[in-house]
Amino acid sequence: MFTTVVVLLLMLSSAHCFRKCDQMVTKKDLNSGLIKIAEKPVASDEHDEENFKVDVSNTGPAVIWSEIDFLAELSAESVVINKKEFLYHWMNDADYTDILETTDNYRSNISSYMFDSELILPNKYQMKVCVYRQHKENIRVYRKIAENHTIFELTASLNGKAHIFQNVTHVNTTQGIFSTKRIIQHSVNLTDKFSSAHTYWFEWFIDGQRVETKENVNFFEFIHNRTGMCNIRVQVTMDLVDAQKKLKGTWSKSIYLEDEIQYVNILSSSETIIGEPIKLNITFDGSEVIVCWRILDLNNSTVHNRSCDEPKSRGWFLTPGIVLSPGQYIAEVTVTNDVSSISRQSQVMSVYNGGTGSSSPLAVPVIFSMLGLIVIIAAAAYFVRLKKKRDVEVADFDFHPEIQSTGSRIFNKIKGSVTDFFQRNDYLNRHRLARYHQTSAKSYGSLEDSNEHL
Template structure:
């Protein structure tokens, strides 16, 4: 109970201080200024009288306010004790030649300081401002600027504006996560497995002299790597699913605060890329039958878009997209096509990759015989030729076996003329050899008919005359 009461008291005190600081930012009113000739500084001499203020406000101020617009910005958020910049820019449609008489009055509700600055142009900036008071707490504060222009012996208001800036207790910066991919989806939090991911943190807090920084990388709560004064990490994650990546930055020995640190975390989702795509289909389709493609793939939750084109790349069937699919294969619906040659054009994509694949040519032909020959034609033709040769050989052997054997004078029969029982190829070889020997026998006997010899026949006429 005591702790709760203390927290409430502190909160009310902070709220009161904030309201009080805001209340102390006074309004922009016409002021009298005097210039110190030695230092050329301009400071407030006194406020004009109420009558003069009303006169300046009514007759001059409103006229200038219509001509000038003021824009104020800052480089926050910034950690308490670091440097922060403020910038005021004055815009007008008609450029004022006498621009040396612009004066900017800065005031804020963080440390209640005020600053007057004269300038020669339409810009005024406060560079490297440091809020290092121990009374300043992390919060959002207001920086206000009043812009004046010289009018005779007085300065009149020509514009005013403010900017909200934030002072923090931790380091400030911007984190960036990146991966080199050939294909990127619209989602910024989906990355690929097995590829390098770079996570970097660019600190925005500025210090005049800062000690070393230590950068720590955590993946799913486990510290992976630590670097000194190096603001980026390269890492690879092999598993799919959601992971949390965190970078912690620690700055050692900062003033009386000891250490300053900042934390940046990012939840990202990892998917497997598509590496292989294959298309299986019938190479020949009879006209009237549907054409189907079995598409196999790898990768996480792919989307398949396919179409059928002819050889001139003209679309024969409009592109169709199906997905997301994660089963590893996809069978397209049947598509009936007219006779011709076609190609299946398939694109498989997911959040981290895209692969394009084309199938071979598919010939669609009529069942009556038009189209290319079947691959079975050549084996069938050669089989039929072999059967014809065998039948011819068998017929020739049968014919030879029906003829009578011819005896010669020396009763020398051919050794191949033997009983049956040999294999068919031995019979063919013997028949061919016998044919050549028979042809030689006939040739010799044809010549013997015309050959004259001295031998005489028994009982010839010459023999009878000699006896007598």
């Protein structure tokens, strides 16, 4: 408790004890002895009118006990390259160490500076840099030409960036939305820098439940099958051997998952009378979709521009309020959500005039189909009638060769079959003699034969 109070008092008084760039200081130079920083202007030279500017940056935020880099870049109207004639003084209000001094050209840096004091609290601090130029009249006299500072942050937890990636064919323009039933990769890139290697433990949690722990492996792959919100959290722990302590860092991210579209079906009427609306019945799966459509003729020319709607159900009935001239058309439909997109085309739709002057392209095939159906029905009826024909006992006689004419016999059979087809029912139902042509030839077993014998 006492230590914390002391640190807070030092922080509150930092504005009053922070060193100024124009303060009189002396530094021991290894080659030339003392170097004097002028408190008052010295005699002018040709560079007095030059305007110098210095920009200062750092690699923070950084966890306490890690290393951080600072960079100062000097600019001027005229730059003399490859000449180290500038003196840089660095000072900060985090640990109040002595002034750090570098002699450099237009670019100077302090690398791998570590704040490892137990008295330093996590907070934002300031690193100030003062730039001096050597005066030509006296090699040991330097004049201040620029100053600036950078704000750096020291943290109590590890620093880094978490990244979520999924490989999908559809380009997703909405951040934080991913697909179900596909691999999702969550990784963490730590940015803190240490002078020696350390062991890191990565623990991954899905919706609060720990699913995996890895050593020195900074990525995790998983598949989520449920739609809706999902929270991914990773906790990283590092063993800091030198300080006998552990450093930790936690990253959490909430994402939203949707189902991809797997199928799109389009049902449309094959023909429509001019003036009637085009009807499309579109069915699909997936979640949170948008349906876009346009009408094209068979030459792939657009006759109705693209239009998009948000359906309220998976089955969607569309009746475009457009009038098409006679011809043949197709509808091009695209169903899209945040994670997928599928395009389909309808069957050919024929638009024709409903008057007597025109006929449907399907009229001729329909007529021939009906004629074929009539022929099949007639043949079936004839076959059924033949099945019902009674058995008649006949005798085989050898007639005179002149009577047995092959051509006449075939003709008579055909003629008899046709006549029998139309008269068989009457003969069977009324028991009357069939109206056959009578010849002068005597029939076997006839009444005339009987009278002659008598």
